[in-house]
Amino acid sequence: xxxxxxxxxxxxxxxxxxxxxxxxxxxxxxxxxxxxxxxxxxxxxxxxxxxxxxxxxxxxxxxxxxxxxxxxxxxxxxxxxxxxxxxxxxxxxxxxxxxxxxxxxxxxxxxxxxxxxxxxxxxxxxxxxxxxxxxxxxxxxxxxxxxxxxxxxxxxxxxxxxxxxxxxxxxxxxxxxxxxxxxxxxxxxxxxxxxxxxxxxxxxxxxxxxxxxxxxxxxxxxxxxxxxxxxxxxxxxxxxxxxxxxxxxxxxxxxxxxxxxxxxxxxxxxxxxxxxxxxxxxxxxxxxxxxxxxxxxxxxxxxxxxxxxxxxxxxxxxxxxxxxxxxxxxxxxxxxxxxxxxxxxxxxxxxxxxxxxxxxxxxxxxxxxxxxxxxxxxxxxxxxxxxxxx
Numbered sequence: 001x002x003x004x005x006x007x008x009x010x011x012x013x014x015x016x017x018x019x020x021x022x023x024x025x026x027x028x029x030x031x032x033x034x035x036x037x038x039x040x041x042x043x044x045x046x047x048x049x050x051x052x053x054x055x056x057x058x059x060x061x062x063x064x065x066x067x068x069x070x071x072x073x074x075x076x077x078x079x080x081x082x083x084x085x086x087x088x089x090x091x092x093x094x095x096x097x098x099x100x101x102x103x104x105x106x107x108x109x110x111x112x113x114x115x116x117x118x119x120x121x122x123x124x125x126x127x128x129x130x131x132x133x134x135x136x137x138x139x140x141x142x143x144x145x146x147x148x149x150x151x152x153x154x155x156x157x158x159x160x161x162x163x164x165x166x167x168x169x170x171x172x173x174x175x176x177x178x179x180x181x182x183x184x185x186x187x188x189x190x191x192x193x194x195x196x197x198x199x200x201x202x203x204x205x206x207x208x209x210x211x212x213x214x215x216x217x218x219x220x221x222x223x224x225x226x227x228x229x230x231x232x233x234x235x236x237x238x239x240x241x242x243x244x245x246x247x248x249x250x251x252x253x254x255x256x257x258x259x260x261x262x263x264x265x266x267x268x269x270x271x272x273x274x275x276x277x278x279x280x281x282x283x284x285x286x287x288x289x290x291x292x293x294x295x296x297x298x299x300x301x302x303x304x305x306x307x308x309x310x311x312x313x314x315x316x317x318x319x320x321x322x323x324x325x326x327x328x329x330x331x332x333x334x335x336x337x338x339x340x341x342x343x344x345x346x347x348x349x350x351x352x353x354x355x356x357x358x359x360x361x362x363x364x365x366x367x368x369x370x371x372x373x374x375x376x377x378x379x380x381x382x383x384x385x386x387x388x389x390x
Contacts, residue, residue, distance in 0.1 A: 002031055014038045016345040017321070025342045027325045037345065050135075057127065065120055069113070076109055156378065174284070181280060185273050192269060196262050203258060207251045218244045305377075306359035310340070312381045313352040313366075323371055323386045324350060330369045336360060 004011040006024035013031035014020055018038040034041070083105070087098055221240040315324070324342075331339050336357040344350030356362065366384060367375045374385040 002028075014041060023343070025324075025344075027321055027328075058124070061120060061124065065116070068116055072109065072113060079105055178280065178284070182277070185276060189269060189273055193266060196265065200258065200262055204255065207255060211248060211251060214244045214247050305361065305363060307362040308356050308359045311354050311356060311362060313354065314378065314381050314383045315344075315350040315352065316383065316385060317347075317349060319344065319350050320386070326371055327369070327384070327386065328352070330371075331366075334360075334365055337362075 002011070003009060004019040004022060004024055004026070006019060007022040009019075009021045011019045011021055011026070011031065012034045013026045013028075014034050014037050016037045016039075017026055018024065019026055020034055020038065020041055023038045023042070036044075083098070083102060090098070218240045222237055315327070328339060328342065331337060331352070331354060337360070338355045338357070339352065340355050341353040342350065343353075363375050363377065363382060366372055366382070371387055372384060373387040376383045376385075
C-alpha cells in the first residue's frame with residue numbers, strides 16, 4: 001500500500017478522497033478505498049478512544065478497590081491474629097471485654113468498607129457526568145460552527161441576488177426612460193406636424209375663399225361693364241382682370257412661401273430630435289464607460305492588494321479532481337507561498353489554506369493561471385472559480 005505524503009503512514013483513501021489518518025487530500029486513484037469518509041473515521045476513532053479511556057479507568061478503579069479490600073483483609077487477618085495472641089496471652093483476663101473489643105473491630109471494618117464503596121461509586125458517577133458534559137459541549141460547538149457556515153453562505157447568496165436584482169432594475173429603469181423619451185419625442189413631432197398641417201389647411205381655406213371673392217368681384221365688374229360704355233367697360237374689365245391675376249399670383253406666392261417655411265420648420269425639428277437622440281445615446285455611452293472604468297479601477301485595486309500570512313481560498317462546486325491537482329501544483333510554484341491544507345467533500349466547497357511569507361498581489365497572481373476563470377474577493381477569503389473542463 002502507498003504512504004500518505006503528509007503523515008507518512010501507510011494509508012487508504014476515504015470516500016471524500018482523504019487520508020484515513022490525517023485527512024490530507026489523496027488525489028491519486030491508486031490508493032486502496034475505504035467505504036467511509038474521513039469525518040466518519042475520525043468520529044469512530046474518538047468514540048473508540050473515549051470508550052477505551054472509560055474502560056481503562058474502570059479497570060484501574062476495580063484494581064484499586066480490590067487492592068484496598070486485600071489490604072483490609074490482611075489488616076483484619078493481622079488484627080485477628082493479634083487478637084488471638086492477646087486472647088491467649090490474656091487467658092486470665094475477662095472474656096467479656098475481649099468479646100466487646102472484637103465486636104467493635106468488626107463494626108469499624110464494616111463501616112470503613114462501606115464508606116470506601118460509597119466513595120468509589122460517587123467518584124465514578126462524577127466522572128461519567130463530566131464525560132457526558134464534555135461530549136455535549138463538543139456537539140454544541142460543532143453544531144454552532146455548521147450553523148455559522150450555513151448562515152454565512154446564505155447571507156452571501158442573498159447579497160449576490162440583491163445586487164443582481166438592483167442592477168437588473170436599474171437597467172430596466174434606464175431602458176424604460178429611454179423608451180419614454182423616444183415616445184415623447186415622437187409624440188411631440190407628430191403633434192407639431194399635425195398642428196402645422198392644420199394651420200396650412202386653414203390658410204389654404206382662407207386663400208381659396210379670398211380667390212373666390214376675387215372671382216366674384218371680377219364677375220360683378222364684368223356684369224357692370226356690360227351696362228357701361230364699351231371703352232369704360234373694357235378698361236375696368238382689364239383692370240379687374242389684372243387685379244385678380246395679381247391677387248392670385250400673390251396668394252400662390254404666399255402659399256409657396258408658407259409651404260417652404262413649414263418644410264424648413266419640419267426639417268429643423270427633425271434635426272433637433274435627431275441631435276437630442278444622439279445626445280441621449282452619447283450620455284448613455286458615457287455613463288456605461290464611467291461604470292466600466294469604475295469596475296475596472298475596483299478590479300485593479302483588488303488585484304493590487306497585497307496579502308501576507310494565512311489566507312483561505314474557496315473553490316466553489318463543481319470541482320474536478322484533475323483541475324484541483326493542477327491548481328495545487330500552480331500554487332506550490334508561487335514564490336514565498338506554501339500550501340498548508342486542502343479540505344472539502346463532494347457536497348461542500350473545497351477550501352485551500354495557504355501561508356504567504358512576503359506581501360504579494362495574490363489575486364493578480366492567481367488570476368494569471370491558465371485554468372482560472374475568475375478571482376473574487378469575499379470578505380477575508382478569496383473565491384477562485386475554475387474554467388469548465390471541455
